[in-house]
Amino acid sequence: MSTKVNYNEEVLSQAQNRRATVEFINIVNDLWYDKSIELVLFRNPLVDKRASEVLNLIEYAKEFVSKPISILDALDIAKAIQQIELPSSKLDIGKLAYECYLGAKKGEDKVAFVQNKLKDATVAKDIQPKDVVLYGFGRIGRLLARELMTKMGKGSQLRLRAIVTRGEINQTVLEKRASLLSVDSVHGDFLGTVTVDAENNALIINGTTVYMISAKQPEDIDYTEFNINDALIIDNTGAFRDEAALSRHLKANGASKVLITAPAKGVPNIVHGVNHKQNSPDKVDIFSAASCTTNAITPVLRVLEDNYGIKKGHLETIHAYTNDQNLVDNMHSKYRRGRAAALNMVITETGAGAAVSKAIPALAGKLTSNAIRVPVPNGSLAILNLQLNTKVTKEGVNSLIKKYALEGELVEQIKYSIDNELVSSDIIGTTAPSIFDSKATLTDEDTIVIYVWYDNEYGYSHQVIRLAKHIAKVRRFTYY
Incomplete structure (x- = not known):
């Protein structure tokens, strides 16, 4: 005979879990926007997530690692991270939570446990922010723009400064570009704000100016006119597919590195995580992110x-x-x-x-x-x-x-x-x-x-950004 369900207890438990989830979400966002510390749950993003999304991820985590991780466990670890002085970081709170469950010493508090696990992060890396220009604004270009602006934080890594397209730029064109960025038939609404600054030929994305530049060929652009220097150019047009053509980007004043979002000839084709360490950005100026x-x-x-x-x-x-x-x-x-x-x-x-x-x-x-x-x-x-x-x-x-x-x-x-x-x-x-x-x-x-x-589209765009961070040398301390 099955155990009788106590409905009132279930409702109370659900309310407590959701209250804890809201508190957890607040800490996640505070860590990100105040300290540039990004928490993920088994590589799943947590910034700007709703309570139901976080609870679904917790359920996935339970099955994935076969350990009884709860939202309360994640909340305890998040509170501990808040109390520790850390550099800009990306931390997998799922991994920390199940390691704590498995191996925390008896009587050891969560702060001491997290400090021990993250002891290698005590010395901050000297990261210099990198200006980024998107050359092209199609499917991949717009997803890159969304992600770059969503994960801007305090601007300590990649900074989207401009977008280059062909053709005239006017009020109507800017409005159309803004609309395509704001609403997407596949990926839904952009969880941010996009407005038009026609006077400066720019989009204001999440309150930050991103210039729209019209150019027929890459070498004609002077990025320094827009106060853009030493920029990484991410070419997602597909128009330039070999070293000679891609080198034209480097003739533009203010450009220093190039990353193409397609396979290319004569340059390193990189799958980040597999072979990105084989090519140092100190020695190579042009990279390919291969194909999806x-x-x-x-x-x-x-x-x-x-x-x-x-x-x-x-x-x-x-x-x-x-x-x-x-x-x-x-x-x-x-x-x-x-x-x-x-x-x-x-x-x-x-x-x-x-x-x-x-x-x-x-x-x-x-x-x-x-x-x-x-x-x-x-x-x-x-x-x-x-x-x-x-x-x-x-x-x-x-x-x-x-x-x-x-x-x-x-x-x-x-x-x-x-x-x-x-x-x-x-x-x-x-x-x-x-x-x-x-x-x-x-x-x-x-x-x-x-x-x-x-x-x-989306998974590939994140690989492009991971490679872009490697090229720009702005990868944070990570704990996975």
């Missing part, structure tokens, strides 16, 4: 190659349609892409299989790849069919990926899904570029099939 698909599959492939070895394999990416396809049937330079994107599944090519070898040289020539564009506006899936150098089990593969999602250098890159009902719309807004679907893994001795989801 490359960023999705490379972290998981890195884990499998390092632990099992990969003989060969095939990648099939089921990709959302993109702006280079036609809305209705019309001429296109590539086969099949001329057919109506929202009405057809379209087979096309992808270079992601070959591109992986730029980050993991051991996989050169081992992967074939193809792509199918499908009628969804965002949210994609990579299916990897791999032959390994050793026999494996589903449980073994999943356990290995989960370990890397919890600790190590790929925790920002891999999210481990435990959802039996996961579909493409569920992954929209995920900051990790690679969402490993643990429920879909298939194994047959040395052959495995794994499914990796990715928000090809």
